[in-house]
Amino acid sequence: MRYKYLVVLLIFKLGVVSVAFGQQQNRPNIVWIVSEDNSKHYLKLFDEHGAETPNIEKLANHGILFSRAFSNTPVCSAARSTLITSSYGPRLATHYHRKIKKVPTPDGVEMFPAYLRRAGYYTTNNAKEDYNVVKANNVWDESSSKASWRNREGNQPFFHVQNIGTTHESRLHFTEEEMRKGTETDMASMFVQPNHPQTELFKYSNARYHDKIKQMDAELGAVVAELKKDGLLKNTFIFYYGDHGGVLPGSKGYINEMGVHVPLVVHIPDEYRHLAPAEVGSTNDAFVSFVDFGVTVLNLAGLKVPKGMDGKPFLGKGVSVTDLEKRKETFSYADRFDEKYDMVRAVRKGKFKYTRNYQPFNFDGLMNNYRYKQLGYQQWHDLYEANKLNTVQARFFEPKQPEELYDLEADPYETNNLANKAEYQNILKELRANLNSRVSKMPDLSFYPEFFLIKNAFDNPVAFGQRHKKDIKKYIKTANLMLLDFEKAKSKIAKGLHSSDPWERYWALINCSAFGMEAKEFAGQAAEIAIHDSELINKVRAAEFLGLIRFQDPVEVMTKALYNSNDGAEALLILNSIVLMKDCQYAYDFNIVKSQVNQKVLEEPEVQRRLEYIGLKDL
Structure with missing residues (x-):
């Protein structure tokens, strides 16, 4: 049996x-x-x-x-x-x-x-x-x-x-x-x-x-x-x-x-x-x-x-x-590709594409070591410096507009920005709302700097995003002030610059840089932030704005912030602003001393690429 x-x-x-x-x-x-x-x-x-x-x-x-x-x-x-x-x-x-x-x-x-x-x-x-x-x-x-x-x-x-x-x-x-x-x-x-x-x-x-x-x-x-x-x-x-x-x-x-x-x-x-x-x-x-x-x-x-x-x-x-x-x-x-930072989002619906440049002063051609190994990148840059490009070809090396809108059937290579044309305002507003809804509901974590996320969110980014959804919506709203006429935006930018929230100050400063000379009335306050802010990156963002409007040389503030950082990811974001200042039309001159950079910062490979490009002094 x-x-x-x-x-x-x-x-x-x-x-x-x-x-x-x-x-x-x-x-x-x-x-x-x-x-x-x-x-x-x-x-x-x-x-x-x-x-x-x-x-x-x-x-x-x-x-x-x-x-x-x-x-x-x-x-x-x-x-x-x-x-x-x-x-x-x-x-x-x-x-x-x-x-x-x-x-x-x-x-x-x-x-x-x-x-x-x-x-x-x-x-x-x-x-x-x-x-x-x-x-x-x-x-x-x-x-x-x-x-x-x-x-x-x-x-x-x-x-x-x-x-x-x-x-x-x-x-x-x-x-x-x-x-x-x-x-x-x-x-x-x-x-x-x-x-x-x-x-x-x-x-x-x-x-x-x-x-x-x-x-x-x-x-x-x-x-x-x-x-x-x-x-x-x-x-x-x-x-x-x-x-x-x-x-x-x-x-x-x-x-x-x-x-x-x-x-x-x-x-x-x-x-x-x-x-x-x-x-x-x-x-x-x-x-x-x-x-x-x-x-x-x-x-x-x-x-x-x-x-x-x-x-x-x-x-x-x-x-x-x-x-x-x-x-x-x-x-x-x-966002960040190797050592180069930017923050861009886009929605395409049918034939129309809406692109949102959250940091439009970060021009596309900003140095990126791996990209520039191509002779094509090198030649493109050299022709720009020699003033031998037409308007469409030169855009790669110039500040962007906060918003771009393209009809891809008529313009497949995105050369004719329709965002400011009256006849396209309805589609612009529709796609803007579409994108804002997406980044708010997600929520999009990049409204915090990467180094902050690494320290505070990377053990469980999704849960962090859900806990801070209201804050992220607030930062999105602040970031979008650059889409308004300056006269309508300036009181809210002023409020952001005075905020006790460092990341609201961060986005208010980015707005200042996006508006450029229109925001010159905030130069005095930015100069104070560049000295006294509790966050190194906000000091750098303030100096960045002052440098872009040629109100104040940003070299001392940015260099000091780099030396004071003991975080490779934070230093990398600081270095992005330094390279922007070096390569913008005013060509600010930096003299970085290697021995004054924190050893922990030097261990980050992407930092090394930035420092190699800027050039280091050993004293």
């Missing part, structure tokens, strides 16, 4: 395993093939000036081409953190590149592959991670340059990520000697976008990058061939996309369309056509963003989307053609 019981029990258990395994087999496989640093503009499939990509075109012929896909943010670690969490970076504090400190995922939420793995998927990543969020051990079965779906057991369903670095920005770190060797793509045929200098160097850069796009396409084709060899195309969704925009000057690191509008093609397998709301072989104009990619994978796998994620699925069960037609907006963000 005991023997018969064991046999029955074994048969029962095998039956349970068989059912569970059968359920796994009914799930589709999902593969992401990711190319680095290229916006949709470099593929002819998406743009008339792009390169031919026959392998990606084959995927599109048996899938859906999404013509409105966006990375949310224009640089690697911030974009990949958005992908892996399916959440907006400014809410999680994952949007600073490169990370000074990693943050945890929100309470009760995991990186999305962990849910797949728990459901029986084999999860692999080959091989780039680059997350600004702490990774748990339950995310990948394998994450390495050798990771492959072929290491799974039997017919176990899998999720695989294949990264292709061929198109990375570093591929344009060429020398003049390399340039003389020419390119496979005909340089003479190259289109140079209107905000770039129309030079041979920029033609060569475009042609060289087209060569890299074609090479990437061949490498993608090799991955697809391996899937076909294994008989997997019939039950595998294949996503091809760029990990953010780029790569020529003024794109990677900037939230214009060249920085965030990415190519996306999804191959639809025959066995799972019912999970695609659009026809195979079609082009779809639905707005989809990186926050949506992870939850879309979960939905394709038949898994419930966790409540703590921001994205919405655009494929899978429950998604209809009508749902796709309603998707007409995307939200983008940019």
Whole structure:
């Protein structure tokens, strides 16, 4: 009897395993093939000036081409953190590149592959991670340059990520000697976008990058061939996309369309056509963003989307053609990229794009070491200094407007700002309200300086944001004073300058710098803040304003603040203002003595880059 019981029990258990395994087999496989640093503009499939990509075109012929896909943010670690969490970076504090400190995922939420793995998927990543969020051990079965779906057991369903670095920005770190060797793509045929200098160097850069796009396409084709060899195309969704925009000057690191509008093609397998709301072989104009990619994978796998994620699925069960037609907006963000600080947000709705520059005096061309390794950046800057650029090309090196509005159908390279034109005020106000609602509800943590967040919020940024939602709304309201006429704003700016809240003073000072000479009446008070404020960064912001209006030389105040800082992240923000003062039209002269900079500050790599650029004295 005991023997018969064991046999029955074994048969029962095998039956349970068989059912569970059968359920796994009914799930589709999902593969992401990711190319680095290229916006949709470099593929002819998406743009008339792009390169031919026959392998990606084959995927599109048996899938859906999404013509409105966006990375949310224009640089690697911030974009990949958005992908892996399916959440907006400014809410999680994952949007600073490169990370000074990693943050945890929100309470009760995991990186999305962990849910797949728990459901029986084999999860692999080959091989780039680059997350600004702490990774748990339950995310990948394998994450390495050798990771492959072929290491799974039997017919176990899998999720695989294949990264292709061929198109990375570093591929344009060429020398003049390399340039003389020419390119496979005909340089003479190259289109140079209107905000770039129309030079041979920029033609060569475009042609060289087209060569890299074609090479990437061949490498993608090799991955697809391996899937076909294994008989997997019939039950595998294949996503091809760029990990953010780029790569020529003024794109990677900037939230214009060249920085965030990415190519996306999804191959639809025959066995799972019912999970695609659009026809195979079609082009779809639905707005989809990186926050949506992870939850879309979960939905394709038949898994419930966790409540703590921001994205919405655009494929899978429950998604209809009508749902796709309603998707007409995307939200983008940019903050610190390496050693360069700025704070920019954007909302695109349909053909209109609204960009909000919260610190408009931080001109786009401000020194960023890695960017300026490109000869294109160097030439662009040199031509500006030589006064050889037209108005559109010169904008990159000049202060911005707090608000920008573009009709992207008429002006795809964002050269004609419509924000001050009377006939566009209704759409401007609508998109302004849209963006203000987003940053308030999120809430957007960047209304605090990064160094303050690292000290006070990074153990649980989401919870910190919820606790300080009222304060953040107050800072947003203060920051938006620069959108008013100065006469209407000045009494509130004065109140902010007198506030007991250091971050209200911080934003009041930024308003002064944004208004420039209009705010000269606050110069005396700013001079007092530069001496007496309790926060070093407020002393620096006050000196920055005084320097921008040429009321007072900012060198002494900023240099002293740098010497008094013992926090690398705080010092980095101070150094951003120092570089701005050095490179602005007044070219203030700084003499930083290395021995007077705190050793702890010197340990921060991004600080080292700034100090190398400024130049140090050893006394």
